[in-house]
Amino acid sequence: MPADPMPLLDVRNLCVSVPANGGMIRLVENVSFCVDEAEIVGLVGESGSGKSVTAMALMGLIDSPGVQVRGSARFRGQELVGMAPRALRALRGRDIAMIFQDPMTAFTPVYTIGWQIDEQIRAHERLSRRAARARTVQLLAEMGVPDPARTAQRYPHQLSGGLRQRAMIAMALSCNPTLLIADEPTTALDVTVQAQILELLRGLRHSHGSSVLLITHDMGVVAQTCARTLVLYSGRMAESGPTATLFARPAHPYTAALLDSIPPLYGPRPHRLPAIAGLPPTPRERPAGCAFGPRCAHVHATCLPAPPALASIGPGQQAACVLPAEGTPLPPRATAQATQP
């Protein structure tokens, strides 16, 4: 379906709030984005910026008491927010699959890898044990696991982190999902394994036709992998746009600061790597105006009364910052080319 006008996943004004101290605290506020067919979208932000909460909310996996999810998330036109648990369960694992940050703890320790992948296949399709295992072995082989038949019979603790993450991806892909949500899939792995796993994720578009929502805090991973990027700060969208544009001409000071904190590969090394001063606010203590205000070098009076609205900057690029509208946009980054693949 090349001429499909409807994106695969269309998230609009997603809000997630949890009760605390008698009120509701918004962990995620008005997040909107789309994922198209066979596209990799990056969701970037510091710890606590609401990346994982957003993903978990899409999957209906938040089960803390009293949590409220509002807004809309349409997956192939089906509304995910407020969907009946049974219907959502059928979707989960089959059409939308998820892989998690820490492959060490993401498998149940007392079952073999193969058993756990079989379980997911058999939860969604009527297949015999033997047929499920055959597919499991084939999937493991596709993910580059050596000796897949024997690996399937091994327990999670017997495999290395990289192998476990491959097995995790094999499990996520076992029912040919159209959307794969990868929550920091490479954070717990060392750099060479990280590169292999990212290569694997990139290949999924062609081999399985899957779209990927890649959650990460690593700008380098985004640059290597994602077509479009969404930057979250303190549960709100700071900026979104095509990755190349975002890296070349960041419109939000937060994005720019994130990019500046990557050591340049070429040219003179800075004496000290610029870091963003201070800590991100907790959702409880978010300041009245722009949440990034207290840490922003360009903060001034117009930032303070209310959070700036998302405004269109260029083709496909949006930023929640007052600077472009006031005619003083950030300068394009000189080192942008260096960090691109």
Added chain:
Amino acid sequence: MIPTLLRRLGQTLFVLFGVSVLVFAVFFATPGADPTARIAGRNASPQIMEKVRREYGFDRALPVQYMTMMKKLFITRDLASYADRGELVVPQIEQAAPVTACLVCGAAFIWVSASIIMGTLAAAFRDTWVDRTLMLAGLVGISIPVFWLGQVTNLITQSRYHDTWLFSWVPGLGYVPFSEDPGGWFRALVIPWVVLAVMFIGIYSRVLRADLVALAGEDFMRTARAKGLSPTRVMLRHGLRTALVTFVSLFGLDFAQLVGGGALLTEVVFGLPGVGRLTYRALTNLDLPVIMATVMYSAIFVVVANAVVDMVYLLLDPRVRDAR
């Protein structure tokens, strides 16, 4: 896995040897106390004292005494209790052990099934009235002393309401061997089973609930839900199965100490001639050979049960299997 099992068996034998030496030392090699007088019992005549001294070799070196004692316990099995007019000790224990085993196994079956159901339900309905009611019931069960509960059930089923339709089937206190009358055996034991199980149901269901609630926050439980499994399957196949590892280790210890004589109060209250009651009687008579033999027996049981638990562990937890 086989070498692991063999090694564990070797360790068990070694520990048993150590335990027997210790028990022997406590009873017969304590300085300043004459074991002869203690074995012979109160007001023994000098002739008996002399006979005991020679029979047990108390005039010879300690290792010889130890060997004599172990021979009398395990090989010739003619350790006799002088306080009780020469009755042999080992057959007494052999008679008492099946009673205790029946009592404890039945109770264990009840408390394991009840606590798994209660703990799982409470965890599944966490923070609802189901959870609170079950856990409160568990707390009440833990708080009731077993001898009191036994006496009260006796009062109700044996005297106060014995003639009503509800409890007329309850036989008098005592034990009926299974081989004589299976129905009578069951009727004689069912109330002691429940009474003994009550406290353990309380403890185990609370422990299991706490484990399951802690596990619910684990990554692999989230993975299981993300796979699209039903909540029941996530809870049972992933949560409960993993929580069983702790459950089994707890169970092994409690089961062993009960079989080894820890069910004393229940046995005394219900007049069951088990190991606990044997120990109780021996203690009141200061019947040293019997006390030593029951202590030895229960030590063996705890050690063996621990070995069994370790082996079940190997089956339950693949991580343990590789760690050795």
